[in-house]
Amino acid sequence: MPASVLIVDDEKNILLTLSQSLQLAGYQTHLASSGQVALDVVSARPVDAVLMDVKMPDMDGLTALARLTELKPELPVIMMSGHGTIDTAVKATQLGARDFLEKPIARERMLVALRNVLKHQAAMEELQELRAQLGRYDMVGSGPAMQRIFSLIQRTAPSEGRVLITGENGTGKELIARALHQNSRRKGQPFVKLNCAAVPHELIESELFGHEKGAFTGAVSVRRGKFELAHEGTLFLDEIGDMPPAMQAKLLRVLQEGELERVGGAETLKVDVRVIAATNKNLEKEIAAGRFREDLYYRINVVQIHSPPLRERREDLPDLINTFLGEACAKNGRRPLTLSPEALAVMSAYDYPGNVRELRNLVERLAILCEGPVISRTDALELLPRGRAVVVPPVVENGTAAVAAPPSPMPSEAELMVAASTPAPALATPAPTAAPAPAPTGFRPRVDRTFREQVEDAEREIILHVLAHTHDNVTEAARILDLERGHFYKKMKALGLRRGQSES
Numbered sequence: 001m002p003a004s005v006l007i008v009d010d011e012k013n014i015l016l017t018l019s020q021s022l023q024l025a026g027y028q029t030h031l032a033s034s035g036q037v038a039l040d041v042v043s044a045r046p047v048d049a050v051l052m053d054v055k056m057p058d059m060d061g062l063t064a065l066a067r068l069t070e071l072k073p074e075l076p077v078i079m080m081s082g083h084g085t086i087d088t089a090v091k092a093t094q095l096g097a098r099d100f101l102e103k104p105i106a107r108e109r110m111l112v113a114l115r116n117v118l119k120h121q122a123a124m125e126e127l128q129e130l131r132a133q134l135g136r137y138d139m140v141g142s143g144p145a146m147q148r149i150f151s152l153i154q155r156t157a158p159s160e161g162r163v164l165i166t167g168e169n170g171t172g173k174e175l176i177a178r179a180l181h182q183n184s185r186r187k188g189q190p191f192v193k194l195n196c197a198a199v200p201h202e203l204i205e206s207e208l209f210g211h212e213k214g215a216f217t218g219a220v221s222v223r224r225g226k227f228e229l230a231h232e233g234t235l236f237l238d239e240i241g242d243m244p245p246a247m248q249a250k251l252l253r254v255l256q257e258g259e260l261e262r263v264g265g266a267e268t269l270k271v272d273v274r275v276i277a278a279t280n281k282n283l284e285k286e287i288a289a290g291r292f293r294e295d296l297y298y299r300i301n302v303v304q305i306h307s308p309p310l311r312e313r314r315e316d317l318p319d320l321i322n323t324f325l326g327e328a329c330a331k332n333g334r335r336p337l338t339l340s341p342e343a344l345a346v347m348s349a350y351d352y353p354g355n356v357r358e359l360r361n362l363v364e365r366l367a368i369l370c371e372g373p374v375i376s377r378t379d380a381l382e383l384l385p386r387g388r389a390v391v392v393p394p395v396v397e398n399g400t401a402a403v404a405a406p407p408s409p410m411p412s413e414a415e416l417m418v419a420a421s422t423p424a425p426a427l428a429t430p431a432p433t434a435a436p437a438p439a440p441t442g443f444r445p446r447v448d449r450t451f452r453e454q455v456e457d458a459e460r461e462i463i464l465h466v467l468a469h470t471h472d473n474v475t476e477a478a479r480i481l482d483l484e485r486g487h488f489y490k491k492m493k494a495l496g497l498r499r500g501q502s503e504s
């Protein structure tokens with residue numbers, strides 16, 4: 001997707017000339033005739049960089065710059081001036097401008113300045129992403145359930161004992177497995193993961209044990225399996241309850257003897273691997289139903305750690321929300337948002353079927369959509385899936401509930417869409433006052449956005465909605481929308497949407 005540049009100048013000719021030059025160089029452009037319109041544009045749509053004149057009527061460029069950096073601290077702004085004095089340039093830099101161009105603008109100089117600021121920005125975002133990924137292994141929560149988990153991790157990690165982690169999807173089972181590895185003697189060695197539910201049955205043996213060249217059609221070269229890759233480290237077998245019975249027998253042998261053969265191979269290989277398994281199924285029931293081997297169960301279940309669903313440990317919600325909110329604001333270049341007690345009450349009443357993963361995704365949506373700086377009860381209500389949010393009475397100032405409110409209906413899809421769509425026009429023309437009446441479908445056309453922009457708004461909303469429903473599972477979302485996965489990814493990218501914290 002081309003980078004988008006917002007050009008701010010009160011002179012129409014300059015706007016058009018610069019826009020033409022940038023478009024020829026492959027950029028997408030937005031135009032604003034004043035500082036105020038520029039502020040509206042950046043709060044309404046993704047903009048990668050701003051080119052702004054210093055001298056403008058109404059709001060001068062330096063004031064607009066100060067407001068812009070307050071609104072979007074990460075957004076790179078390049079100032080332009082025909083009356084460039086050292087003083088203005090210094091002031092602009094102090095206010096956060098990344099560069100300063102003198103008018104008349106030399107095309108090449110402008111393109112170099114833009115390339116530089118965008119490169120710098122991309123490097124900063126990558127760094128933030130890495131930090132966020134590292135932070136993922138930090139487990140948040142201080143209630144009794146988490147304390148019990150921490151204590152079990154502390155006592156079990158240094159041993160060689162196999163661990164079975166149980167719990168619903170999204171409750172942090174993988175985090176627990178990683179924490180066990182990180183706190184074990186094996187921590188400098190590999191941590192290898194295999195999701196048994198995600199690999200087709202016919203491929204699982206070669207995934208685990210590897211294969212020799214020519215072992216089956218498609219085995220064009222020798223491949224080491226997860227056990228070999230995890231040698232001296234830890235192998236995390238996620239969703240072990242989905243392992244096919246034939247494989248369960250083969251796994252049992254490796255666990256008992258520490259030996260394996262690659263598919264199609266004659267050589268016996270010795271491996272030293274600590275196995276940690278996880279499941280969202282009740283394995284005792286699976287054994288009773290004949291779907292899981294009892295002997296394997298006893299082999300993997302030396303110590304069991306249960307990760308309870310989030311609805312059973314609501315005491316951790318404030319910590320989790322604050323942590324995720326801080327991460328999401330940093331990741332999306334927003335100033336920190338705070339959660340009002342009313343919003344916390346609404347979020348605490350919801351049951352989170354997708355557990356912590358769902359909470360993380362919801363909070364990231366809040367950080368992107370909420371106009372802030374304080375997240376209100378309405379923001380929280382609009383965020384939660386329709387029909388599933390428990391409507392709690394509003395809270396009065398002293399923090400206690402006011403007269404019980406009648407159960408207010410959840411907003412309709414169309415209302416949510418209008419509330420979530422962005423208010424500001426991209427062009428310098430002020431928006432006409434009267435908005436068109438809603439169409440018979442409930443869709444409310446907007447006169448301040450083009451047809452294409454409104455279609456994109458709707459597409460963005462639909463995708464976010466379905467991703468929230470699938471807990472950020474892109475494959476599943478693509479399936480629901482009947483789109484090819486690659487096309488769905490491209491669409492997300494074109495709309496400026498990112499996959500957020502989803503992990504498979």
Ligand SMILES: Nc1ncnc2c1ncn2[C@@H]1O[C@H](COP(=O)(O)OP(=O)(O)OP(=O)(O)O)[C@@H](O)[C@H]1O
Pocket residue numbers: 136137138139140141167168169170171172173174175176238280356357360501503504
């Ligand atoms: N206690 C926690 N503190 C911080 N983040 C957490 C916590 N528990 C879970 N998460 C976050 O929730 C998401 C899901 O966690 P994780 O993948 O560990 O769950 P899981 O139980 O293994 O899920 P699945 O069964 O679907 O594989 C991740 O983004 C993880 O960082």
